[in-house]
Amino acid sequence: MTIRAESAPRALRADAERNRELILRTATRLFAERGIEVTLNDIAHEAGLGVGTVYRRFPDKPSLIAALADHKLQLIRDGMQETLANCSVGDAFRGLMLSAAEARANDRGLFKVVFQSGDRSPEGHRRVTELLHVWAKLVQQAKEAGAVRQGFSASDVDLFMLMVGTVADATREIDPQAWRRCAEVLLDGYAPRAGDTALAELDLDDEARRRIFLC
Amino acid sequence: MTIRAESAPRALRADAERNRELILRTATRLFAERGIEVTLNDIAHEAGLGVGTVYRRFPDKPSLIAALADHKLQLIRDGMQETLANCSVGDAFRGLMLSAAEARANDRGLFKVVFQSGDRSPEGHRRVTELLHVWAKLVQQAKEAGAVRQGFSASDVDLFMLMVGTVADATREIDPQAWRRCAEVLLDGYAPRAGDTALAELDLDDEARRRIFLC
DNA sequence: CGCAAAGTGGAGTCGGGTTATCCACTTCTC
């Protein structure tokens, strides 16, 4: 017996439920391959369903996106928790930067799905903000542990993700691993070393950080 | 007396010539501010002219772009020549990376104007390819001089420009200098240092490099 | 000055793409 927030929305018929899942799977794949700009019509066609079927289940794109974002956010949080539990701060920082970048490289729409979902419901907004704060805290710990150079800030994480994502999208068909090269160069650039200069202050507020992920 | 390539295209009337220059100036500004996707209608409106006037002078966007690209390419080449004549290879490399990034940061449409113009005429194509080769040669010299780490390649220049340009566009309204931070981190990451690892091979052909600039 | 050629403005057409609806028909489920 499933509990739903809405007032007793009766369960879907078996075939409808199957189609709903097919839509979600297809949407996940298409958003990953082509980015968030695929249309509900594209998804319907790719799934072998009629457009009407998709619109009946998800009245518009934002509600489909919201459904996907739930799942993705959960995966992200679980991954972070596990790494944080098992690594030193320095290792966790580097490992999480790389694995977030990898997730983004393999899923063109990832950040936009997650952050657009935050623009709809206050609840989604809260979860997205929380994610930003978890990263900010991790950065703070990495700084205290001396794992990054002076002046490194949470905004650098955002810009790192933006840059690596852009490279991944641009090179996907040419050399699908090219993003790693850039990620490593950047991580090397962020590492402290003898005689490095402190980076200038850069501290964006949550709103600005969110906007960056929506580029 | 002006010499023109075409068979005696008679000179423009004075007012028409004035408008032509106004269109070019306006287009330069709008492409810089908003990127290459501004329409000829936008440009006409911003210049205070009718659409018809713009279309009479430039039958479509590619021909307007070609006219702008000429000028921009010339500036780029002149800048490079001057720096190369006055600096050591290492300084020239760093200086040119930064000044190209700055030019791009101040002109959203810069690379697209230049590289799209290369997709139209064989002559434009040649000039663009030549520009890529000049950079490739500079990278080769920088490697020989030990100014960059092992494995650095011309394709890294392309990816550098892509990344910095993306950051500049994303942060223009928040902190217009944020791109410098990323540029410096990247340049630090490219610099050789004790114990660094060689970057894996990455050598894109001219076509792939051109595609990257068109992202 | 006068007049033909050149240039102008901008409403409006065209093509292409996305969103979303609607309803005759099919499939489930009891």
Add this chain to the structure above:
DNA sequence: GAGAAGTGGATAACCCGACTCCACTTTGCG
């Protein structure tokens, strides 16, 4: 096997950018 639930996909409604067309204005030569 009846009636509720679900489906398909043609199509309406909309948005947008590219480009045309022609009545009107301006230029500049004789």
